[in-house]
Amino acid sequence: MVKEIPLVWLPGAACTGCSVSLLNTASPTIKNLLVDPVIPGVHINLRFHPTIMAGSGEMAIKALEDTMAQEKGGYVLAVDGAIPTGATADYCVMGERDGKPVTIETRFLELAQDALAILAVGTCASFGGIPAGDPNPSNCVPVRQALELHGIQKPLINIPGCPPHPDWFVGTVASILLVGLPNAEDLDDNLRPKAFYGKLIHENCPRRAYFDEGKFAKKFGDEGCLYELGCKGPITYADCPTRHWNSGTNWVIGAGSPCLGCTQPEFMSLPYYEKVTDVQLPVIGAYWQSEEAE
Amino acid sequence: MAKVTIDPITRIEGHLKIETEVEGGVVKDARSTGNLFRGIEIILRGRDPRDAQVIAQRICGVCPKSHGMAAALCLDSAFGLGDKIPDNARLMRNLIQGTHVVQDHILHFYHLGALDYVDVTDVAKYQGKDSELNSVKDFIGRGALGPFVPRYEGDYRLPVEVNQMATAHYLQALDIRRMGHEAVAIFGGKIPHSVGIVPGGVTAVPTVDKITALLWKVKKLQDFVDNVYLPDVLAIAGVYRDYLEIGAGCGNLLSYGGYDLQGDNADLTRRKRLFKQGTVSADLKPQELDIARVTEGVKYSWYEDSASAKHPSQGETKPAYGKEGAYSWLKAPRYGGEVYEVGPLARVAVSYASGDPVITQLVDSALGELNAPPSALFSVMGRHLARAISAKVIADNLVKWLLELKPGEPTYVEYEIPDESMGMGLIEGSRGALGHWIEIKDKKIANYQAVVPTTWNASPRDDDGNPGPMEQALIGTPVKDKENPFELVRIVRSFDPCLACSIH
Numbered sequence: 001m002v003k004e005i006p007l008v009w010l011p012g013a014a015c016t017g018c019s020v021s022l023l024n025t026a027s028p029t030i031k032n033l034l035v036d037p038v039i040p041g042v043h044i045n046l047r048f049h050p051t052i053m054a055g056s057g058e059m060a061i062k063a064l065e066d067t068m069a070q071e072k073g074g075y076v077l078a079v080d081g082a083i084p085t086g087a088t089a090d091y092c093v094m095g096e097r098d099g100k101p102v103t104i105e106t107r108f109l110e111l112a113q114d115a116l117a118i119l120a121v122g123t124c125a126s127f128g129g130i131p132a133g134d135p136n137p138s139n140c141v142p143v144r145q146a147l148e149l150h151g152i153q154k155p156l157i158n159i160p161g162c163p164p165h166p167d168w169f170v171g172t173v174a175s176i177l178l179v180g181l182p183n184a185e186d187l188d189d190n191l192r193p194k195a196f197y198g199k200l201i202h203e204n205c206p207r208r209a210y211f212d213e214g215k216f217a218k219k220f221g222d223e224g225c226l227y228e229l230g231c232k233g234p235i236t237y238a239d240c241p242t243r244h245w246n247s248g249t250n251w252v253i254g255a256g257s258p259c260l261g262c263t264q265p266e267f268m269s270l271p272y273y274e275k276v277t278d279v280q281l282p283v284i285g286a287y288w289q290s291e292e293a294e
Numbered sequence: 295m296a297k298v299t300i301d302p303i304t305r306i307e308g309h310l311k312i313e314t315e316v317e318g319g320v321v322k323d324a325r326s327t328g329n330l331f332r333g334i335e336i337i338l339r340g341r342d343p344r345d346a347q348v349i350a351q352r353i354c355g356v357c358p359k360s361h362g363m364a365a366a367l368c369l370d371s372a373f374g375l376g377d378k379i380p381d382n383a384r385l386m387r388n389l390i391q392g393t394h395v396v397q398d399h400i401l402h403f404y405h406l407g408a409l410d411y412v413d414v415t416d417v418a419k420y421q422g423k424d425s426e427l428n429s430v431k432d433f434i435g436r437g438a439l440g441p442f443v444p445r446y447e448g449d450y451r452l453p454v455e456v457n458q459m460a461t462a463h464y465l466q467a468l469d470i471r472r473m474g475h476e477a478v479a480i481f482g483g484k485i486p487h488s489v490g491i492v493p494g495g496v497t498a499v500p501t502v503d504k505i506t507a508l509l510w511k512v513k514k515l516q517d518f519v520d521n522v523y524l525p526d527v528l529a530i531a532g533v534y535r536d537y538l539e540i541g542a543g544c545g546n547l548l549s550y551g552g553y554d555l556q557g558d559n560a561d562l563t564r565r566k567r568l569f570k571q572g573t574v575s576a577d578l579k580p581q582e583l584d585i586a587r588v589t590e591g592v593k594y595s596w597y598e599d600s601a602s603a604k605h606p607s608q609g610e611t612k613p614a615y616g617k618e619g620a621y622s623w624l625k626a627p628r629y630g631g632e633v634y635e636v637g638p639l640a641r642v643a644v645s646y647a648s649g650d651p652v653i654t655q656l657v658d659s660a661l662g663e664l665n666a667p668p669s670a671l672f673s674v675m676g677r678h679l680a681r682a683i684s685a686k687v688i689a690d691n692l693v694k695w696l697l698e699l700k701p702g703e704p705t706y707v708e709y710e711i712p713d714e715s716m717g718m719g720l721i722e723g724s725r726g727a728l729g730h731w732i733e734i735k736d737k738k739i740a741n742y743q744a745v746v747p748t749t750w751n752a753s754p755r756d757d758d759g760n761p762g763p764m765e766q767a768l769i770g771t772p773v774k775d776k777e778n779p780f781e782l783v784r785i786v787r788s789f790d791p792c793l794a795c796s797i798h
Contacts, residue, residue: 004438013332015794016307017355017486023401024472024485031426031465034441035433043433047440050304054409054445056783057300063444090615091331091623094302094309101301101311101329130334130352137333137613163355163486220497220706245484249476255483255490256497260348262487268349271342 002043005177006067006075009049010111012104013092013131013140014081017163018122019051025166026247033170039177047075050094061095068111076173077115082124082131082140083108085149091138108143109150117155117181118143121169123267126158126190133268144191155181158191162262165243168196190265192237201233201259202281204241220256230273232261234281295322298776301329303786305406307356308793310752312786316773321782324761324768326752328624331596334798335611338742343369343711343734346742347492350730353744354795355486356401359394359478360723361730361744361795362491363387367562368730369493372717373709376560380704383495384557385695388568389508390482390490391721392553392688392695396515397474398724399638399685400523402790403678404467408460410784411530413450414442416457426465427458446778451533460530463522470518477511480504495706500699512692519682519689527682528663531675538666541674541785543767544633545576547640548750550583550729552722553691562720568691569684569722572644573629578668580647585720588729590625590745591757597625603757606731607716609743623797626756627745635763636726636750637789638681643671652690656683677788711737723747725790748796751789764789 009019023030028038034052037043046053047067053060067075083105084091093101112118120143123129132140141149144156159168172193175182188194202208210216210225217224227234236259240251252259260272270276301311309329315322334353338346347369351362366387370376379387418434420427433439452460475485481498482488490498498504531538550562551571559565563583571583590609592602596617601610614620628634645653646668660679661668670676712734719730726747733741753762761769767785774781 002436004436006440011309013330015352015355015358017352017358020355020486023405023468024475026472029468029472031468036429043436043438045438045440049441050302051307052405053304053441054443056302056304056446059444059446060302060304063440088615091613092309093329096299096301130337130349131332133337133349134340135336137336138331140332162352219708220492220495221499221704240484246476246479247472249479250483252483252489255479255481255488256499257483257489257492260489268337271345272348273342273344 002037002041004043004045006045006047006071007078008047008064008067008075008111009078009080010104010108011050012079012081012083012108012125013138014122014124016051018080021163022166022169024246025170028170039174042177044173068114072114074116076117076119077111078119078121079108079125079143080121082128082142083146084138085141085146086139088138105146108146109152112147112152112154115154117157117176119172120144120156120158122164123160123162123262126160127265127267129162129267156191157182157187157193160192160263161238162267165245167243171196196239197237197263199237199239201236201238201241205233205253206241207253226253226258228275229258230271230275231258232264232270232276233259235276235279236261236264238263296776298773298779298782300779300782303783305409305787306791306793307354307795310791310793312768312782314768314782316776319772321768321771321773324765325621326754326762326764327622328752328793328797330793331613331623331797333611333613335742335744338739341739343372343732343739344493346732346739350744351487353798354792356792357398357724357795358485358487359391360721360728362488363391364719364721364723364728364730366491366493366719367721368717368719368732371560371719372715372732372734373493373712375494375707375709377558378707379495379557380707381557382500382699382703382705384554385698386481386496386498386500386705387491388553388695389692390478390488392692393474393477393512393515394485395724396519396685396689397471399681400467400474400518401471402681403523403527404464406790407678407787408464409442409445410780410787411534412452412460412464413457414461416454417461419454420458424462427462430461446780446783448775448778449780456529460526463526466522470514473511474515477508477515480508494709499705500701502701505696505699509693509696512689512696516689519685524682524686527678528660531664531679534675537674537784538664538670538676539673540771540781541767541788542672543635544763545672546573546632546634547643548573548629548634548636548727549640549644550720550722550727552641553688562718568687569641570645570648570650572648573634574643574647576669576672578643578647580644587630588627588745590627592625593757594620594622594754595625596620596623606729606743606745607718609731622754624749624753626753626762627750628756631758633756633760633763633766634750636747637677638684638726639671639677640726641722642680642683653683653687656686674784674788681790713737725792725795726750744798746795746798748792752791752796
């Protein structure tokens with residue numbers, strides 16, 4: 001007997017990059033996720049995902065609303081994109097009710113009430129991200145803030161990244177299926193699983209030795225640490241240097257580019273190609289020292 | 295008169311609603327509504343111009359590389375580098391964008407389009423030993439069929455064995471397109487939202503190990519396009535033959551050309567490119583591209599009317615949701631005031647009409663196999679076919695570009711950000727003609743405008759009241775069953791709409 005875990009994927013003010021990144025999951029593959037029991041005896045039953053589902057229009061919306069009604073408290077809600085609110089809530093709408101468009105804010109709040117848990121997928125859902133960049137024309141808020149604004153308390157996990165690595169999403173879901181929802185100590189202050197976001201890029205960067213020696217790249221294509229070219233590795237928490245992207249093929253710094261800081265709340269507020277200045281740069285051993293201090 | 299509204303249109307990118315009025319079984323009127331506004335053009339203002347390459351790319355996670363390239367070309371031109379990009383960088387940009395687009399076309403046909411034609415549930419009758427198909431059979435047997443059911447019913451025409459084979463190809467295509475993204479990452483670091491392409495060139499260095507690794511990923515892409523994708527499109531077009539006539543659209547096609555074959559010409563409208571710049575109409579006579587003729591109207595769009603009918607270099611984005619008479623967040627781009635469709639069909643048709651020998655042979659051979667005239671290109675299946683031919687032409691050039699790379703030679707030129715400047719980047723993105731325009735003042739972005747393929751195709755009425763290309767393709771279409779309006783979604787999906795792109 002295979003247990004079905006219903007999953008609903010709601011797109012807010014998003015670009016679909018988080019979904020495309022999930023398509024790139026290497027092991028399990030996306031086919032394994034959609035079709036096979038991803039953990040023996042458990043199948044993720046994707047009820048609603050507009051980018052890949054067969055049905056359109058009212059038929060699709062019915063699949064969403066039926067899941068909400070029939071699986072009360074039993075479905076996982078994944079959200080990509082930020083949520084436009086207030087007077088600009090209708091800058092993002094999906095489907096109609098009584099002939100009127102329904103805002104994503106309304107859909108999110110309805111779905112959130114009865115979800116088992118909520119996954120904020122990507123930096124827009126986690127922190128506001130791209131659409132919340134100054135001057136935030138659509139008053140976008142991240143999932144956490146939307147929940148707080150409406151006094152909804154639900155288990156929430158942020159899986160930021162622009163987009164997130166597919167392993168971060170798959171690993172988080174698998175962890176829920178295998179050992180249950182994470183405890184508070186499994187997440188950092190930004191509600192990110194420490195398993196994936198526990199260390200700074202800078203700590204594990206293969207160019208770190210250049211930094212320690214003071215050898216800095218002056219232009220693209222140079223050898224050396226990319227700090228002077230704007231690398232956000234010293235302030236960015238993610239395991240890219242060891243995990244690598246696209247089935248382990250490469251990663252940002254491997255292509256000679258500075259880290260853009262895309263897993264961080266401040267992703268949109270810093271210029272990408274200017275040196276980070278107001279940061280206390282970590283030194284060798286700093287991480288372990290801080291661990292001992294705790 | 296009955297109203298048929300589809301909201302959301304799924305298996306596309308983003309938030310799209312289609313409303314039609316159906317009378318006597320025929321679509322009398324159609325309206326296309328884009329339903330998400332983020333305002334990325336507004337967010338870009340005041341930032342460091344180099345940030346445009348990072349942020350504009352995030353207009354879309356399905357075709358980020360198209361925006362990444364358009365932004366880089368736009369910044370190259372604003373920084374005075376349009377004719378100074380090293381050959382290595384030009385080739386690596388072609389490789390990053392080309393591998394991405396081939397992957398994107400495969401994704402569209404199999405994972406977005408195919409479920410309109412292929413009945414996956416026929417795998418329940420599968421008796422063979424293919425473990426992948428048997429796992430799908432098990433899945434169907436368990437009875438929880440999301441996301442493949444519910445769906446429209448009543449017009450699946452392929453024989454059982456063909457549905458089973460096509461489902462196997464759907465699964466194979468998931469692996470191939472993932473590998474296509476691995477190919478992008480070799481010089482692009484990661485994807486979606488890769489790095490690598492920057493104003494001045496690229497950040498990666500071409501080394502022999504990377505060239506060799508990419509070579510064999512490219513060969514797999516090529517093999518899949520030749521032996522699976524293109525044959526599948528022809529097979530499905532052969533069975534759904536009426537779709538070689540359904541959804542003709544406005545009949546005017548526009549291409550900006552793409553994949554630079556020379557680096558020493560700063561004029562993007564005349565630069566030698568793999569796909570040619572220009573326009574064609576139903577007569578298939580090629581016309582030269584005159585970029586000054588592009589305007590964007592907003593009479594029926596949720597923007598202030600003061601911003602209407604301007605050239606994008608002077609364009610404005612002033613949201614006015616709920617404006618009287620308006621019904622979409624998309625603006626309405628027009629060329630010389632006329633309605634033009636963009637996309638792989640335009641890309642292929644402009645080169646075909648211009649007598650490009652390779653594309654002419656591919657198009658004639660495909661049409662010959664279907665026993666169809668060139669006018670059949672203006673149709674739902676014509677768009678799918680042109681997309682597959684576009685994928686083949688790009689895939690066939692990737693190996694050549696790889697072997698032209700010269701390890702050790704420059705990949706990047708340095709520059710100073712000018713105090714004041716204007717820039718323009720034009721390319722063929724996955725979904726067609728894509729233009730970015732920038733104005734720089736005090737070394738910051740003063741204005742940024744993107745006119746995107748789906749902005750053209752899914753646009754609402756223009757200031758003269760003429761419906762957009764997709765609306766025109768819907769109008770006049772017979773709808774057999776209003777509860778299962780296959781015709782409408784097949785027409786819409788043949789354009790491969792990308793709504794996050796189109797509104798941005």
